[in-house]
Amino acid sequence: MYFHKYTKYTEKCAYLLYGGEKQQYELLCADSMVWLKNQKNKSLKNVVTGIPDFAEVKSSKIPDIKSYVKWFNQIAELIMLSIQPNGYCIFIQTDRKLSGKQNPPNYKFEWISKSNLLMNCAKKNKFRLIWHKIASYRPIADTYIRPGYSHMLCFTKNGLHDVESKFPDVIDSPTKLYPNGTPYEALQITMDFIKKYYKSTNNDDLFPYDIVDPFIGQGTVGVVALSKGFSIFGIDIDPEQVKKTENNLANAI
Numbered sequence: 001m002y003f004h005k006y007t008k009y010t011e012k013c014a015y016l017l018y019g020g021e022k023q024q025y026e027l028l029c030a031d032s033m034v035w036l037k038n039q040k041n042k043s044l045k046n047v048v049t050g051i052p053d054f055a056e057v058k059s060s061k062i063p064d065i066k067s068y069v070k071w072f073n074q075i076a077e078l079i080m081l082s083i084q085p086n087g088y089c090i091f092i093q094t095d096r097k098l099s100g101k102q103n104p105p106n107y108k109f110e111w112i113s114k115s116n117l118l119m120n121c122a123k124k125n126k127f128r129l130i131w132h133k134i135a136s137y138r139p140i141a142d143t144y145i146r147p148g149y150s151h152m153l154c155f156t157k158n159g160l161h162d163v164e165s166k167f168p169d170v171i172d173s174p175t176k177l178y179p180n181g182t183p184y185e186a187l188q189i190t191m192d193f194i195k196k197y198y199k200s201t202n203n204d205d206l207f208p209y210d211i212v213d214p215f216i217g218q219g220t221v222g223v224v225a226l227s228k229g230f231s232i233f234g235i236d237i238d239p240e241q242v243k244k245t246e247n248n249l250a251n252a253i
């Protein structure tokens with residue numbers, strides 16, 4: 001099922017993994033639905049990702065909004081089931097009005113509240129919402145087809161947090177490293193949060209990477225994770241994206 005695998009070993013290793021060197025990052029070209037289904041429950045440390053929009057899901061099995069919502073819910077649940085109790089899952093989601101697969105003049109306007117879907121999933125799986133922020137990268141009124149902001153939601157089962165974890169509700173985040181990329185400044189705050197609060201348990205079953213992004217795209221989450229000293233495991237179904245990310249991550253370390 002996994003048709004490409006890119007692995008990078010570096011000398012910047014603080015401790016030992018895989019027989020001698022710490023792997024700072026690994027990229028896999030695969031369908032994340034399949035990968036997540038194959039993970040043990042509670043084996044991932046932290047997930048930071050944006051579940052793709054309707055137009056970005058590369059599967060003929062998702063022809064309409066109804067099947068997209070079902071797929072979105074399934075992915076969100078698989079992520080939550082895969083996270084260890086002390087870990088965090090942070091979603092950065094943009095709600096689009098355009099259903100995506102139609103072009104003008106056949107626009108079909110739909111508005112899916114992905115935050116609402118995530119909240120329902122969290123409730124079902126007994127996860128707590130730690131914070132919900134807005135990352136703003138364009139003037140807020142500019143929302144004709146694609147809003148100029150993204151929602152950021154952080155969930156955990158038993159992870160720590162305290163009043164000091166507070167940061168502004170709206171984060172000015174003008175930088176995108178890549179087209180359609182995740183807002184950069186907001187990700188920096190996200191990684192600082194994980195750095196401060198994440199406490200791993202001594203559990204040999206844990207997947208070794210600090211951060212997993214199952215929809216890595218061109219790798220903004222990976223670039224920021226590496227810059228903050230985390231190791232990152234990224235997955236993307238599109239081999240072209242994986243190749244670009246490989247370059248972007250190599251340049252980031």
Ligand SMILES: C[S@@+](CC[C@H](N)C(=O)[O-])C[C@H]1O[C@@H](n2cnc3c(N)ncnc32)[C@H](O)[C@@H]1O
Nearest residue numbers: 031032058181182215217218219220236237238
């Ligand atoms: C919006 S991009 C992510 C952008 C990324 N956060 C960045 O900053 O570069 C969404 C990605 O999800 C990938 N994708 C879509 N369906 C997927 C699936 N089933 N499994 C893995 N990746 C998938 C797409 O190829 C696309 O690169």
